[in-house]
Amino acid sequence: MRQFLVGILLFACAAACANAAEVRVVYLHAPESKARLSLIDIPADDDGLAGARLAIEDNNTTGRFLDQQFALEDVRVPPAEKPAVGAFMEGDAPLVVADLPADLLLMAADAGRARNLLLFNIGAIDDRLREEDCRGNVIHVAPTRSMLADGLAQYLVWKQWRRWFLIVGTHAEDRLFGDALRRSAKRFGARIVQEKTFEDTGGARRTDSGIAQIQRQLPVFTQGVPAYDVLVAADESEVFAGYLPYRTWDPRPVAGSAGLVPTSWDPSFDQWGAVQMQSRFMKMFGRRMTARDMQAWSAVRMIGEAAARTRSFDPGTLLKFLTGSDFALAAFKGQRLTLRDWNLQLRQPILLSDGKMVVSVSPQEGFLHQVSELDTLGVDRPETRCRLK
Amino acid sequence: MPPICRALLGIGLLICARAQAGAFTAYISNEKSNTISIVDTEKLAVVGTIKVGQRPRGIELTKDGKFILVAVGDDDAVQMIDTTTHEIVANLPSGPDPELFTQDPTGKLLYVANENDNTVTIIDLASRTRIGDVQVGVEPEGMGMSPDGKILVNTSETTNMAHFIDTQTREIVANVLVDARPRFAEFKRDGSELWVSSEIGGTVTVIDPTKHEVKSKIAFEIPGLRKEAIQAVGISITADGRTGFVALGPANRIAVINAETHAVQKYLLVGQRVWHTAFTPDEKYLLTTNGVSNDVSVIDVTSLKVIKTIQVGELPWGVAISRH
Numbered sequence: 001m002r003q004f005l006v007g008i009l010l011f012a013c014a015a016a017c018a019n020a021a022e023v024r025v026v027y028l029h030a031p032e033s034k035a036r037l038s039l040i041d042i043p044a045d046d047d048g049l050a051g052a053r054l055a056i057e058d059n060n061t062t063g064r065f066l067d068q069q070f071a072l073e074d075v076r077v078p079p080a081e082k083p084a085v086g087a088f089m090e091g092d093a094p095l096v097v098a099d100l101p102a103d104l105l106l107m108a109a110d111a112g113r114a115r116n117l118l119l120f121n122i123g124a125i126d127d128r129l130r131e132e133d134c135r136g137n138v139i140h141v142a143p144t145r146s147m148l149a150d151g152l153a154q155y156l157v158w159k160q161w162r163r164w165f166l167i168v169g170t171h172a173e174d175r176l177f178g179d180a181l182r183r184s185a186k187r188f189g190a191r192i193v194q195e196k197t198f199e200d201t202g203g204a205r206r207t208d209s210g211i212a213q214i215q216r217q218l219p220v221f222t223q224g225v226p227a228y229d230v231l232v233a234a235d236e237s238e239v240f241a242g243y244l245p246y247r248t249w250d251p252r253p254v255a256g257s258a259g260l261v262p263t264s265w266d267p268s269f270d271q272w273g274a275v276q277m278q279s280r281f282m283k284m285f286g287r288r289m290t291a292r293d294m295q296a297w298s299a300v301r302m303i304g305e306a307a308a309r310t311r312s313f314d315p316g317t318l319l320k321f322l323t324g325s326d327f328a329l330a331a332f333k334g335q336r337l338t339l340r341d342w343n344l345q346l347r348q349p350i351l352l353s354d355g356k357m358v359v360s361v362s363p364q365e366g367f368l369h370q371v372s373e374l375d376t377l378g379v380d381r382p383e384t385r386c387r388l389k
Numbered sequence: 390m391p392p393i394c395r396a397l398l399g400i401g402l403l404i405c406a407r408a409q410a411g412a413f414t415a416y417i418s419n420e421k422s423n424t425i426s427i428v429d430t431e432k433l434a435v436v437g438t439i440k441v442g443q444r445p446r447g448i449e450l451t452k453d454g455k456f457i458l459v460a461v462g463d464d465d466a467v468q469m470i471d472t473t474t475h476e477i478v479a480n481l482p483s484g485p486d487p488e489l490f491t492q493d494p495t496g497k498l499l500y501v502a503n504e505n506d507n508t509v510t511i512i513d514l515a516s517r518t519r520i521g522d523v524q525v526g527v528e529p530e531g532m533g534m535s536p537d538g539k540i541l542v543n544t545s546e547t548t549n550m551a552h553f554i555d556t557q558t559r560e561i562v563a564n565v566l567v568d569a570r571p572r573f574a575e576f577k578r579d580g581s582e583l584w585v586s587s588e589i590g591g592t593v594t595v596i597d598p599t600k601h602e603v604k605s606k607i608a609f610e611i612p613g614l615r616k617e618a619i620q621a622v623g624i625s626i627t628a629d630g631r632t633g634f635v636a637l638g639p640a641n642r643i644a645v646i647n648a649e650t651h652a653v654q655k656y657l658l659v660g661q662r663v664w665h666t667a668f669t670p671d672e673k674y675l676l677t678t679n680g681v682s683n684d685v686s687v688i689d690v691t692s693l694k695v696i697k698t699i700q701v702g703e704l705p706w707g708v709a710i711s712r713h
Contacts, residue, residue: 062526308566328569335618336589336591
C-alpha cells in the first residue's frame with residue numbers, strides 16, 4: 001500500500017513540478033513581548049518573517065532559471081513549549097532560519113546537529129554565540145553587540161566626541177550592551193567620564209500623563225556629571241533610553257539605544273540600490289522593512305546564492321561554499337558581505353540611524369585592517385574564543 | 390571651424406579633417422544635480438548644461454544622433470532631448486524607476502530595464518509608445534545588444550544572471566550565472582564575446598554568446614586595496630576587440646585589459662567612484678564618470694594615460710558621446 005502511494009506521489013510530482021528540485025526552509029521563531037517605549041517601534045506580527053518571504057520569492061526567480069524551488073515554512077514555538085524547541089524542526093527541512101533568543105538557539109542547534117541541520121541565526125546578537133558558545137552548524141547573520149557598539153564608537157570618535165556619559169539598564173541584555181560599549185570605548189580611544197545605572201522599577205511603559213513626570217525626572221538623573229560630549233545609553237529592554245533625547249541636564253546628543261542607533265538596516269536607508277529593496281518590500285507587505293526583516297532576507301538569500309552556485313541543497317555543501325572565498329552576498333551595503341570562517345559570523349557594515357535618516361555607515365574612514373575593514377567591527381580572529389565543532 | 394582649419398583650407402582638406410576629428414560632444418548625466426553637462430571633446434571643457442528630470446542616470450544618443458535619451462528614475466520616465474535645441478521633446482513610458490537601457494542596431498526600439506517590477510520594457514522610438522514587456526530576474530539593470538540585433542542581454546542584480554532574450558520572440562533563450570550584483574553588459578563589436586561586470590563580486594565574466602558558456606573570468610587585484618573596494622561597473626571595448634576598459638567604482642581606477650587574453654595590463658587612477666565610460670567615436674579618448682569627485686577623467690587611449698580632469702555637475706553617473 002505504502003509503495004503504491006509513493007508511486008502515485010512520484011507520478012503527481014513528475015507531472016506538476018517537472019524537474020525542479022525543491023527545498024523547504026523552516027522559519028523558526030518564538031515571538032516575544034512587544035513592549036516598546038515608542039509606538040512606532042512596536043514590531044509587526046510578521047517582523048523578520050516578511051524578509052524571509054521576500055527572499056524566497058527572489059530565490060525562486062533565480063530558481064526558475066535553474067530548476068530550483070524554495071518553500072518557506074512558518075514555525076512558531078509557543079511559550080510553554082520552548083524547552084522542546086528541537087522538536088519543532090522535525091520535518092524534512094534541512095535549513096532553518098532561526099529568530100530565537102540565545103539559549104533557545106543553542107538548544108535548537110544541538111538538537112539539529114544529529115540530523116545535519118544548518119541554522120541561520122537572524123535574531124540573537126549575543127557575542128557568546130560566536131565565541132565560547134559557538135557551533136559549527138550555526139551561521140550568524142545578525143550582527144553582534146560588539147559589532148554594533150564598534151560601529152557606533154568609530155563614528156563618535158571620528159566626530160571627536162570622545163568623552164562619554166554611559167547609562168546602563170539593569171536587565172541582562174542592557175548590561176551586555178554596556179560591556180560592549182565599554183570595550184569599544186577602550187578600543188577606539190573614547191573615555192567614559194561617568195557611568196550610571198538606570199533601575200527598572202517595573203513601571204508601565206505607557207501612561208496617559210507620563211510625559212510630565214519624565215520631563216522632571218530625566219534632567220535630574222543626568223545632572224552633576226563631569227563634562228562630556230555624548231550620552232551613550234545601553235537599554236535593550238526599552239525602559240528609559242527613548243526618554244533621554246532633549247531631556248538631559250546638559251544639552252548633549254544621545255546615542256546607543258536611542259538617538260543615534262547602530263543597526264543592520266533602517267527603513268529610511270536608500271544608498272547602494274537599497275531604494276529598490278525598500279520599494280519591493282513595501283509593495284509586497286504594505287509596511288517598511290526593519291533590521292530583522294533584512295537579517296531574515298539576507299539569510300534566505302545566502303541559502304539561495306549557495307544553492308545556485310553549488311546546484312545543491314545539502315547543508316554541508318552549502319556551508320562549505322558560504323565559508324569559501326567565492327561567496328559574496330549583495331545586500332545593498334555598498335560592498336560584498338562574507339563570512340568570518342573562524343566563527344561563521346557575517347561581516348557587514350553597521351548603519352547609524354537617528355530614527356528618520358541614516359546618519360553614517362561604519363566602518364569609518366581611517367579604521368584600517370589587514371584583512372577586511374569590516375573586521376574592525378566586533379571581535380576579530382586573534383581575540384576569538386571560538387573553536388568550531 | 391577651428392582657426393587651424395581655416396589657415397589650412399587652401400593647403401589640404403585631408404589634414405584639416407584629421408585635425409577636426411576630435412570635436413565631438415559628450416553628454417554627462419549628473420545624478421544629484423538633475424542636469425546633463427555638455428562637454429566639447431576638443432576643448433575638453435564643459436560648454437553647456439541641460440536641466441532634466443529627477444535622478445538622471447542611464448544616457449545614450451539615438452542612432453541618428455538627433456536626440457539624447459536619459460533615464461530619469463525618480464520621474465519614472467526616459468526623457469528624449471533634442472541635441473540641437475536642448476529641449477525635452479518627450480517623456481517615454483519606461484515604467485517605474487528606469488536606470489539603464491539599450492537600442493536595437495537600427496535605432497527603432499528602446500529596451501529599458503525596470504528594476505521595480507522585474508521586467509524589460511520595449512518602446513517604439515518613432516511612435517514613442519510602449520509595445521511590450523519581457524519578464525526577467527530580480528532587479529534587472531545591465532542591458533546589452535548583440536551587434537546583429539538578434540539577442541538582447543539583460544543582467545539582474547539580485548538574481549545574479551545574464552538573461553539572453555531573443556528579440557524576435559521576446560523570450561528568454563538562455564541564462565548564465567555570473568558573480569554577485571551584475572551591473573553592465575557589453576558585446577565585442579564582432580559579437581564573439583559578451584562581457585558582464587559584477588559590482589559586488591568585483592569581477593568581469595566573459596561569456597561565449599553562442600554557447601552561453603562562461604569563457605573566462607577577469608579578476609582585479611590592486612596592491613593596498615581591499616577586495617571589497619574593487620567593484621566592477623562600466624565596460625568599454627575598442628572596435629578592434631583588442632582592448633577593454635573596466636571602471637572599478639570605489640577603487641577609483643580603470644582597469645585596462647588585453648581583450649584577447651583577458652589579462653589585466655594596467656590600472657589607471659581616475660576620480661572617485663568611477664562608474665561608466667565611453668569612447669569618442671574616433672576612439673582617441675575614453676571618458677569616465679567619477680561620482681564622488683564630481684568630475685570626468687579623460688584617458689588617452691593610445692598612450693593609456695589620464696590627460697585631463699573636467700569638473701561637471703554633482704554625482705556624474707553616465708556618459709554618451711555624439712559624432713557631432
